[in-house]
Amino acid sequence: MADETQKETHPEQPRSPEPRPQDQPRAAEAAPAPAPRPAESRPPEGGRPPREGRGGEGRGGEGRGPREGGAGAGGAREGGKRGRRGFYRKKKVCRFCVDRVDYIDYKKPEQLMTFIQERGKIMPRRITGTCSRHQRWLAEAIKRARNIALMPFGGAR
Amino acid sequence: MDERLYDMIFICRPATPEEEIDKLLATLEHTVEERAGKVEKKEKWGARKMAYRVHRHREGYYVLLVLRATQGDMVHELERRLKVSDIVIKYMTVRLDEDMKRQKRLAQRREKKASRRPRAGGRTHGHGGGEQPAAAAAQAQQ
Numbered sequence: 001m002a003d004e005t006q007k008e009t010h011p012e013q014p015r016s017p018e019p020r021p022q023d024q025p026r027a028a029e030a031a032p033a034p035a036p037r038p039a040e041s042r043p044p045e046g047g048r049p050p051r052e053g054r055g056g057e058g059r060g061g062e063g064r065g066p067r068e069g070g071a072g073a074g075g076a077r078e079g080g081k082r083g084r085r086g087f088y089r090k091k092k093v094c095r096f097c098v099d100r101v102d103y104i105d106y107k108k109p110e111q112l113m114t115f116i117q118e119r120g121k122i123m124p125r126r127i128t129g130t131c132s133r134h135q136r137w138l139a140e141a142i143k144r145a146r147n148i149a150l151m152p153f154g155g156a157r
Numbered sequence: 158m159d160e161r162l163y164d165m166i167f168i169c170r171p172a173t174p175e176e177e178i179d180k181l182l183a184t185l186e187h188t189v190e191e192r193a194g195k196v197e198k199k200e201k202w203g204a205r206k207m208a209y210r211v212h213r214h215r216e217g218y219y220v221l222l223v224l225r226a227t228q229g230d231m232v233h234e235l236e237r238r239l240k241v242s243d244i245v246i247k248y249m250t251v252r253l254d255e256d257m258k259r260q261k262r263l264a265q266r267r268e269k270k271a272s273r274r275p276r277a278g279g280r281t282h283g284h285g286g287g288e289q290p291a292a293a294a295a296q297a298q299q
Contacts, residue, residue: 100267102259102260102263102264103256103257103259103260106251107164107166107221109208144249144251146208147249148166148168148247148249149168149207149208149209149211149217149247150207150208151208152208152209153208153209154209
């Protein structure tokens, strides 16, 4: 999560160095809840002159390309939309919290398969929107499943 | 000593006859009983494709045992038996009681919350619903 904000604020850095130190501690605080980020990132964009804003968006869009591809392969959760006022993201919700999951079973690889990438990597939280607690349980379950050959370590052979 | 819950999964060679697996299971169960444990569940998943090759096998015969143990060396002995067995190509034991305890605790907490909600009066309808009882209480005080 912190990564993302850094990348987004990066193009602005030479013009306005102040927002960055402000943003970083806030990003660390808000790490468990991804919701407030879009609301936060909007005001500085609106405050800037339009010419500058467009430039930043363009570069940001290029950087975001591959990551959106990854989301499409997995959850199709991240639908970045860009309106006239700037960039905002759909609020992601932890799927396990919605279903009120208290224990993620490693013996059901069909369910866990949706949370790994093609090469067998565990999907990061910033893409799936899983909350930190469930991500921890999920990682544990995936690792157990890998251990007993229910899930792959390194993708398709 | 407190009881512990374990999942024990092992994978046999796909070509092993069923009797051999049953024989192995019988010896395992015997050890469990010997050590004052209990077999909660015994599941034979049968031959299924493995996610990667193990000892050149692409398939494996999965067997799951859910065990309750009171003596610490029970798992040790069972794992030793699986290790020396020729038909077993992979095994894993997972301690589950702590996860289950956590699960129960969370379920209880949620139940408590759910039972508290109706008394709070329309809390589920958002902020507007929550404010009304407060306003009513303030009026009652006046």
